[in-house]
Amino acid sequence: MNPKIVVIDPTKCSKCNDCIVKCEETHGVARIKKAEGVPIFCMQCENAPCMKICPVDAIYLKDNIPVVDRERCIGCSMCEIACPIGAIFTRDKVAHKCTLCLDVDRITPACVEACGDKALKLICDECLEAIKEPRRKRLIKILSEGIKEILHEG
Template identity: 70%
Template sequence: MNPKIIVLNPEKCTKCYDCINICKEIHGESRVRKVDGIPIFCMQCENAPCKEICPVDAIYLKDGIPIVDKERCIACGMCAIACPIGAIFIKNRVAHKCTLCLDVDRITPACVEACKDKALLLVSEETLDMMKEEKRKKILKILREEAKENL
C-alpha cells in the first residue's frame, strides 16, 4: 500500500494554479494535469497500471510511488492510456506524473505547501477511506432528510 496520496477538495480550490506553477518551477514541467480547470493528481496506485503496461520498464517504484525514468521512457503513451484517472501524460517525448516530489527529496510535496486555499491534503489511503465514508454518511443523511420531507 502506498503511504500517501494528494487529495484535492474542489470546493476549496479557487483555480489559482499555485500548485501547478510551483510544480513547474521545481520540476521544469508541471506534473499536474488540469481537467476542466481542476488539477488532477496521480493516485499513486498500489498496483500501478502505468508501471505494469510500460514496455521498457521506464516506471519503477520508489517508496511505493511510481517514478518515470526519463532516460528509459520512449514516450509510447501506453502509461497514459492505462492510467485510470488520466494523471499521467506525454510531453516533450517523455511521460510525466506526480511523484509527491520524492525525486527531489522533499518531505511534503511542493504543491501541498503552495496551496494557499488549503484545498490540497497529503493523506494516507486509510485516511482517504475514512474521508470517503464520512462524506457518504453526510450524503445519506441529507437524502434521508429529503425523503422524510417528501413523504
C-alpha cells in the same frame, strides 16, 4: 492502500493555479493537469496500470510510489493510454507523472505547500482511519437516538 496520496477538496479550490505554477518551477514541466479548472492528481495506484504496461520497465516503485526513470523512458505513450484518470502524459519524448516530489530534493510535495486555500492534503492510511472514526461515532449516535425515539413512541 497506498502509503500516501495527495487529495483535493474541489469546494475549497479557488482555481488559482498556484499548485501548477509551483510544480512547473520544481520539475520544469507541470505534472498536474486541470479538469474544469480543478487540478487532477495521480492516484499513485497500487497496481499501477502505467507501470504494468510500460514495455521498457521505465516506471519503478520508490517508497511504493510509481516513479518514471527518465533515462529508460522511450516516450511511447502506452502509459497515457493505460492510465484510467489521465494523470500521466508524454512531453519531449519522456513520460511525466506526479511522484509526490520523491524524485527531487524536497521534504513534502511542492503543490501541497503552495496551496493557499488548503484544498490539497497529503494523506495516508492512518489519516483515513482518523477521518472515519468520528463518522462511525456519529452514525452510532444517530442510530441510538432513532431507537430511543421508536421505543419512546411504542
